[in-house]
Amino acid sequence: MRETVTAKDVAKLAGVSQSSVSRVYFEGATVSEKTKKRVLDAAEELGYRPNVYARSLITNQSNIIGLVMKGVQNPFYAQVLKRFSSIFKQHGYSILFVYTNNDEIQQEDVETLLNYNVAGVVVTDATMLFSVGEEFKKNHIPLVFFNRKPNTGSFYSVCCNNIDGSRSIAHYLLSKGASELVLITGNVHTSTSIEREKGFCEVLDQQKVSYRKYNSDYTYEGGYQTAMTVLEEKRLPSAFFVANDIMAFGVIDALRKNDVRIPEDTKVVGFDNIAMASWPAYELTTWEQPIEEMIEETVNYLLEEIASYTGFVQDIEVDGKFMERKTT
Amino acid sequence: MRETVTAKDVAKLAGVSQSSVSRVYFEGATVSEKTKKRVLDAAEELGYRPNVYARSLITNQSNIIGLVMKGVQNPFYAQVLKRFSSIFKQHGYSILFVYTNNDEIQQEDVETLLNYNVAGVVVTDATMLFSVGEEFKKNHIPLVFFNRKPNTGSFYSVCCNNIDGSRSIAHYLLSKGASELVLITGNVHTSTSIEREKGFCEVLDQQKVSYRKYNSDYTYEGGYQTAMTVLEEKRLPSAFFVANDIMAFGVIDALRKNDVRIPEDTKVVGFDNIAMASWPAYELTTWEQPIEEMIEETVNYLLEEIASYTGFVQDIEVDGKFMERKTT
Numbered sequence: 001m002r003e004t005v006t007a008k009d010v011a012k013l014a015g016v017s018q019s020s021v022s023r024v025y026f027e028g029a030t031v032s033e034k035t036k037k038r039v040l041d042a043a044e045e046l047g048y049r050p051n052v053y054a055r056s057l058i059t060n061q062s063n064i065i066g067l068v069m070k071g072v073q074n075p076f077y078a079q080v081l082k083r084f085s086s087i088f089k090q091h092g093y094s095i096l097f098v099y100t101n102n103d104e105i106q107q108e109d110v111e112t113l114l115n116y117n118v119a120g121v122v123v124t125d126a127t128m129l130f131s132v133g134e135e136f137k138k139n140h141i142p143l144v145f146f147n148r149k150p151n152t153g154s155f156y157s158v159c160c161n162n163i164d165g166s167r168s169i170a171h172y173l174l175s176k177g178a179s180e181l182v183l184i185t186g187n188v189h190t191s192t193s194i195e196r197e198k199g200f201c202e203v204l205d206q207q208k209v210s211y212r213k214y215n216s217d218y219t220y221e222g223g224y225q226t227a228m229t230v231l232e233e234k235r236l237p238s239a240f241f242v243a244n245d246i247m248a249f250g251v252i253d254a255l256r257k258n259d260v261r262i263p264e265d266t267k268v269v270g271f272d273n274i275a276m277a278s279w280p281a282y283e284l285t286t287w288e289q290p291i292e293e294m295i296e297e298t299v300n301y302l303l304e305e306i307a308s309y310t311g312f313v314q315d316i317e318v319d320g321k322f323m324e325r326k327t328t
Numbered sequence: 329m330r331e332t333v334t335a336k337d338v339a340k341l342a343g344v345s346q347s348s349v350s351r352v353y354f355e356g357a358t359v360s361e362k363t364k365k366r367v368l369d370a371a372e373e374l375g376y377r378p379n380v381y382a383r384s385l386i387t388n389q390s391n392i393i394g395l396v397m398k399g400v401q402n403p404f405y406a407q408v409l410k411r412f413s414s415i416f417k418q419h420g421y422s423i424l425f426v427y428t429n430n431d432e433i434q435q436e437d438v439e440t441l442l443n444y445n446v447a448g449v450v451v452t453d454a455t456m457l458f459s460v461g462e463e464f465k466k467n468h469i470p471l472v473f474f475n476r477k478p479n480t481g482s483f484y485s486v487c488c489n490n491i492d493g494s495r496s497i498a499h500y501l502l503s504k505g506a507s508e509l510v511l512i513t514g515n516v517h518t519s520t521s522i523e524r525e526k527g528f529c530e531v532l533d534q535q536k537v538s539y540r541k542y543n544s545d546y547t548y549e550g551g552y553q554t555a556m557t558v559l560e561e562k563r564l565p566s567a568f569f570v571a572n573d574i575m576a577f578g579v580i581d582a583l584r585k586n587d588v589r590i591p592e593d594t595k596v597v598g599f600d601n602i603a604m605a606s607w608p609a610y611e612l613t614t615w616e617q618p619i620e621e622m623i624e625e626t627v628n629y630l631l632e633e634i635a636s637y638t639g640f641v642q643d644i645e646v647d648g649k650f651m652e653r654k655t656t
Contacts, residue, residue: 047466067425072413073603078406085400085427094440097395097425099413112422138375220607253608275401279548280581281609 005048014042065302066118068098068105070125071218074246075274076289077124080146083295084122091303093119100126103187110135120302122146127189130154142305144298147289149191149315156313158297160320162192165287166199166241168322169269173239174207176267176328181211182237184226184251186218186244193218196243196271212237216247223250231258239267239328245274245286252282252327267328273320283326293318333376342370393630394446396426396433398453399546402574403602404617405452408474411623412450419631421447428454431515438463448630450474455517458482470633472626475617477519477643484641486625488648490520493615494527494569496650497597501567502535504595504656509539510565512554512579514546514572521546524571524599540565544575551578559586567595567656573602573614580610580655595656601648611654621646 007021014021016035023031024039031039042048065088071077085095096116098109105128113121114135121136121143130152136143137154145157173181183200186193197213204211214230216222223242227250230237242248248270255262262268270277273288297316305312335349342349344363351359352367359367370376393416399405413423424444426437433456441449442463449464449471458480464471465482473485501509511528514521525541532539542558544550551570555578558565570576576598583590590596598605601616625644633640 064424072410073403073406075401075403075406078401078403081425082400082427085425086429089427089436094444095425095427096392097409097413097423099410099417099423101414108417116422220603249607249609257608275548279577280585281577 005046007048009046010039010042010048013046014038062117062119063093064096064116064118065093066096066098066113066116066121068100068109068113068121068123068126070100070103072099074125074218074244075276076244076246076272076291079274079291080124080295083291084299087295087299091299103127103189104129105132107132113141114139119306120144122298122302123148125190137311140309140311142302142309144301146294146298147192149195151191153315154313156301156316158294158301158316158318159192159195160287160289160294161317162195163199163202165271165320165322166196167203169241169271169287170200170203172322172324173241173267173269173328174203174209176239178237178239178267179209180235180237181209182230182240183211183213184223184240184242184247185213185215186247188215190218193243196241200241216243218244218247220246220250223247224254225250227251227254231255231260236260236266239269241269243271245270245272245277245284248284248286248327249276249282252284262327269328273323277323278325285325285328286323288320288323290318290320333374335376337374338367338370338376341374342366390445390447391421392424392444392446393421394424394426394441394444394449396428396437396441396449396451396454398428398431400427402453402546402572403604404572404574404600404619407602407619408452408623411619412627415623415627419627431455431517432457433460435460441469442467447634448472450626450630451476453518465639468637468639470630470637472629474622474626475520477523479519481643482641484629484644486622486629486644486646487520487523488615488617488622489645490523491527491530493599493648493650494524495531497569497599497615498528498531500650500652501569501595501597501656502531502537504567506565506567506595507537508563508565509537510558510568511539511541512551512568512570512575513541513543514575516543518546521571524569528569544571546572546575548574548578551575552582553578555579555582559583559588564588564594567597569597571599573598573600573605573612576612576614576655577604577610580612590655597656601651605651606653613653613656614651616648616651618646618648 007018011018011021020035021039024036069077100109105126110132124146143155145155147159149157149159185197214226216226240251242251248268252268270284270286273286277284277286335346339346339349348363349367352364397405428437433454438460452474471483473483475487477485477487513525542554544554568579570579576596580596598612598614601614605612605614
């Protein structure tokens with residue numbers, strides 16, 4: 001066991017009670033100036049560090065935000081992690097990073113978040129059982145689904161306008177003369193993939209334009225393999241709408257490997273506008289997710305609910321925008 | 329303030345003292361079977377969750393590993409984060425993610441780690457003042473520099489064999505007939521950049537082969553801009569050694585933008601072997617950092633030092649390997 005200096009040691013040296021030591025360090029507690037000085041002098045002499053655990057036990061709050069993430073290797077989420085960490089730090093919060101290797105948050109992850117008495121939770125690319133979510137509500141811990149929209153309507157969520165975005169992409173491709181199209185989805189149970197498919201197909205159905213749909217998984221390798229499958233069928237579409245950028249890079253690389261020229265022979269549109277989309281290697285036409293605004297909405301909500309819990313929920317949609325580059 | 333169930337509530341319902349409640353939940357404490365049953369029944373009725381803060385106060389330990397990282401947008405570090413999170417989770421540890429936007433760890437980051445009484449710390453792409461490091465030692469908190477080697481010899485570090493790797497790259501390029509070369513470094517104060525430069529230049533100096541050196545910053549944009557600068561000088565080298573993969577992609581894109589053919593007109597070698605290096609868009613020749621073994625060395629050391637602190641330090645080097653692809 002470590003020999004850390006405790007409040008007990010400080011109390012002993014200062015000749016005061018342990019609760020006096022606590023009162024010096026926690027806001028709102030009254031203590032005489034004389035006692036305060038004795039405690040601070042003793043603390044300095046011993047190198048005492050009032051610890052967040054003691055503080056948490058007394059105030060019943062922590063300065064930890066739980067961030068649940070699966071796809072940290074997708075540059076979109078790496079950027080999201082960086083921005084959340086940076087902004088929460090400015091507000092005095094630390095990040096408990098919970099990596100989940102399942103699409104659904106596991107019970108052990110929830111236990112971790114509850115055990116650390118997190119002040120709030122951001123869930124990015126993961127889903128959660130209804131019963132699991134209830135545990136956070138019961139403990140008055142605000143939770144935001146970021147870039148995911150739960151069906152239940154029982155949690156705050158922040159997304160971009162996926163349906164409008166994919167409708168715009170469909171209209172754009174039709175305006176470019178696209179006739180037969182291919183849609184490559186992300187993981188089929190995710191709200192982003194469902195919405196991007198919905199908006200895109202709705203427009204094509206209305207305009208009676210034929211398309212084929214292939215389910216993939218939001219990874220580069222998935223995009224590459226799916227494009228290879230499309231190519232094996234010997235029916236090259238006039239354009240591909242790929243549900244995120246990283247898959248679109250896989251599609252582009254597979255097409256190039258097969259000497260399909262972009263945008264002459266076929267076109268490719270992604271979704272996200274990650275930094276790589278503007279790299280000369282890809283110059284991908286895509287839909288920009290407004291990450292900064294999405295993060296701002298998330299942080300503001302959490303800070304307000306942490307200050308005064310209301311349990312208020314809403315599905316927030318922030319407008320993204322079309323980015324035309326050289327793949328169309 | 330949240331209305332969470334506390335040990336006090338449980339004690340009241342069970343008709344026992346608060347310290348009896350504590351003793352039920354913390355290992356090694358003795359309590360009668362009768363008291364234990366009353367406490368557990370009351371806890372279940374109230375939905376009491378014994379919290380890690382109370383546990384930490386009593387045992388003076390936490391199950392948190394602090395992970396300090398700057399370049400989360402470099403896929404190398406995104407992969408490192410994913411693997412550390414996954415492996416530490418298997419060992420029952422959570423990750424406190426400390427994003428630092430400076431090369432040197434800031435005092436506020438250190439305060440955060442100490443305040444949470446972390447069990448151990450992994451510092452990836454950041455440096456630390458000697459005096460700051462002493463604070464961890466004083467508190468018997470083991471710390472590993474991952475992919476960085478501090479000069480002081482006072483901390484454990486885990487790297488790949490950067491000098492051997494860059495020597496091998498120099499020998500390889502010479503065997504390919506390279507004569508005039510360009511070296512593009514990462515951030516000049518980092519041990520990885522210093523060592524990669526050292527091994528590379530040592531071989532070229534011995535063989536009396538001329539080279540030019542350009543300092544850059546380990547980012548795609550840095551690699552792109554530096555290559556543009558090289559091209560403006562109208563002296564195309566026979567090969568580029570670029571100190572990491574993500575910069576090498578920037579170099580390749582800049583060369584292609586200027587219709588320089590790779591590997592016909594010039595060659596490019598990176599360092600890291602991140603997943604993207606094998607993408608058809610790049611097929612980059614590079615030096616593979618053995619991430620899995622590096623992480624294993626780091627985790628094993630930390631777990632041993634957490635179990636029984638000795639303060640033992642060593643600079644570990646794990647052998648990487650050369651990956652020949654189509655840019656050479």
